Amino acid sequence: MSKKILLEHIATPNLTNIDVYMGTGGYKSVEKAVKTMTPDEVTEEVKKSGLRGRGGAGFPTGMKWSFLAKNTGKPSYLVCNADESEPGTFKDRYLMEHNPHSLIEGMITSSYALGANTSYIYMRGEFTWIFPILEKAIDEAYSKGFLGKNILGSDYSLDLYMHPGGGAYICGEETALLESLEGKRGNPRIKPPFPAVWGLYGCPTVVNNVETIADVPWIVNHGGDEFAKIGIGRSTGTKLISACGNINKPGVYEIELGLPVEEFIFSDEYCGGIAGGKKMKAVVAGGSSVPILPAELILKTAKGEPRLMTYESLSDGGFATGTMLGSGGFIVFDENACIVRNTWNFTQFYHHESCGQCSPCREGTGWMEKVLHRIENGHGNMRDIDLLVDVARKIEGNTICPLGDAAAWPVASAIRHFRHEFEYHILHPDKVKDRNHAPVPTLQEA
Amino acid sequence: METKFQFSAEAITLANKIINRYPEGKSKSALLPLLHIAQGENKGWLSVEAMDYVAVFLKLQPIEVYEVASFYTMYNLKPVGKYVLEVCRTGPCCLNGAEDVIDYLQNKLGIKVGETTPDGKFTIKTVECLASCGTAPMMQVGMHYHENLSKEKIDGLLEEFGK
Structure with missing residues (x-):
């Protein structure tokens, strides 16, 4: 059994009740922080822990906190990014539904470190039934003196509020999220200035993912060094992985970073292998935006070493042969899954979700969708494959926010590793016209 | 005003x-x-x-x-049916039959995606990933997520909604 931090007590009945949560050791970090530590000492522990942003970018959290502009004469804000909408990712939802106080406790302790007296949880609007769960948890925290004026008799005060989104993937990008929280369209801002200097209402702001914030109490309670002992190298701690696709046991699993990918997919403790006894064709390891890898490259790196669930191992080989840990949205494709259809599906997603600000993304996502539509539906031309590569390359790196990259990578990687499937669709339109068509043969068989 | x-x-x-x-x-x-x-x-x-x-x-x-x-998809700028069936159409749901769910609903209700039944009862919408990939295929109706959908489960739901 691997170490559990976030889901250690998940089987405890009524964990959403604050008394039950406190019975498992909950809210101790608030008391420890506000009574015995300075805000900078809390930040120092988070730095020592090596915790990296769990939303997908993997940026060191303590460093992000230390960038927060000080003595500006303006209030500081902590905003929780609970706009979970990366396809394949459903871990934050699980945590908020089943262990809401872990997020509230993390918000209080983290807000204390950042000197924020007002904090917001920006949650995607579709999670309608999670709002009452978190609002009840917030009310309970107020009634116990963990929120409000002079928390636990200290000088520190904090108000915490929920804020609903309106249905837009782009609002998971932190500056788009802030625009949205200000009541505007979710158009990402040009950086710099970064939110740490110019964030919510032009004030210094930190935006962190749900899971990142929920890790903070454990770090404060046990010390950053203890957290850093879990995992391998610069991939410290545990990570929630949401596994889905053609596997026997889809769900949310907390793993110690460093777990071999093969064990994660095939062990009964996790995914339990491929559904229906089929073979595995490919994996998207960190949400739809990260490069897709064929079975052999997800299990072993190009050097032949076992691939591990860490930031470094999954990206070993760069984009030529590697991918990214991303958000932990782990999508498994069996031998029958059509890579062309899935790639077309993903481009529809990015075309729909592009905010439209930057022309490479606004136009490029639409072109990729159209070209993939014609390949998938039997009207493709061999030139289309290189056209797709060209369009993807011209989007990547040429937009204000990473949505452009996120739209380009799935297309570029699918062609890099599964070019023969695209060619087969173009050469044999009659054999792939049924959307649940037979598996595409490998080049040798074709 | x-x-x-x-x-x-x-x-x-x-x-x-x-x-x-x-x-x-x-x-x-x-x-x-x-x-x-x-x-x-x-x-x-x-x-x-x-x-x-x-x-x-x-x-x-x-x-x-x-x-x-007009920017956010949750806001409907045209009238909708009493029950808006929002079916997830993104990749992970499609790996588990979301396209069959959409076909089934369209046939059963006699309308296409984006349309409302003449009695004003049902609208079918397709939506992007709702963070329900481990329980696919799925649809959201009002406050509720209906997950692990099968034809039988859809029949039961529509009956519950009074089709």
């Missing part, structure tokens, strides 16, 4: 409570939450009157409300 649409007394109380979450002078932040309330009080969609009412409520120009309402 006189408009026909009005918040109920409860909605006004809730709206004022929400406005108080934001700093002095930043009440525009309440726009998204207030649009959700307005939609809930206007049979599931935002008419121009409803958006104008919210603009007056928050002391905004109407265009500031329209440009936001």
Whole structure:
């Protein structure tokens, strides 16, 4: 059994009740922080822990906190990014539904470190039934003196509020999220200035993912060094992985970073292998935006070493042969899954979700969708494959926010590793016209 | 500006409570939450009157409300059925049969995606990933996620909704 931090007590009945949560050791970090530590000492522990942003970018959290502009004469804000909408990712939802106080406790302790007296949880609007769960948890925290004026008799005060989104993937990008929280369209801002200097209402702001914030109490309670002992190298701690696709046991699993990918997919403790006894064709390891890898490259790196669930191992080989840990949205494709259809599906997603600000993304996502539509539906031309590569390359790196990259990578990687499937669709339109068509043969068989 | 649409007394109380979450002078932040309330009080969609009412409520120009309402997918700018069946169409759901779910609903209700049944009861919408990939295929109806959908489960739901 691997170490559990976030889901250690998940089987405890009524964990959403604050008394039950406190019975498992909950809210101790608030008391420890506000009574015995300075805000900078809390930040120092988070730095020592090596915790990296769990939303997908993997940026060191303590460093992000230390960038927060000080003595500006303006209030500081902590905003929780609970706009979970990366396809394949459903871990934050699980945590908020089943262990809401872990997020509230993390918000209080983290807000204390950042000197924020007002904090917001920006949650995607579709999670309608999670709002009452978190609002009840917030009310309970107020009634116990963990929120409000002079928390636990200290000088520190904090108000915490929920804020609903309106249905837009782009609002998971932190500056788009802030625009949205200000009541505007979710158009990402040009950086710099970064939110740490110019964030919510032009004030210094930190935006962190749900899971990142929920890790903070454990770090404060046990010390950053203890957290850093879990995992391998610069991939410290545990990570929630949401596994889905053609596997026997889809769900949310907390793993110690460093777990071999093969064990994660095939062990009964996790995914339990491929559904229906089929073979595995490919994996998207960190949400739809990260490069897709064929079975052999997800299990072993190009050097032949076992691939591990860490930031470094999954990206070993760069984009030529590697991918990214991303958000932990782990999508498994069996031998029958059509890579062309899935790639077309993903481009529809990015075309729909592009905010439209930057022309490479606004136009490029639409072109990729159209070209993939014609390949998938039997009207493709061999030139289309290189056209797709060209369009993807011209989007990547040429937009204000990473949505452009996120739209380009799935297309570029699918062609890099599964070019023969695209060619087969173009050469044999009659054999792939049924959307649940037979598996595409490998080049040798074709 | 006189408009026909009005918040109920409860909605006004809730709206004022929400406005108080934001700093002095930043009440525009309440726009998204207030649009959700307005939609809930206007049979599931935002008419121009409803958006104008919210603009007056928050002391905004109407265009500031329209440009936001048209950006986010949860806001319906046209009338919808009593039950809006929002089926996830993104990759992971499709690996588990979301396209079959969409076909089945279209055939069963005799309408296409984006349409409403003539009796005004059902609208089918396709939506992007709702973070339910481990319980695919799925659809959201109002407050609820209906997951691990099968034909039998869909039949049961439609019956429950009174088809």
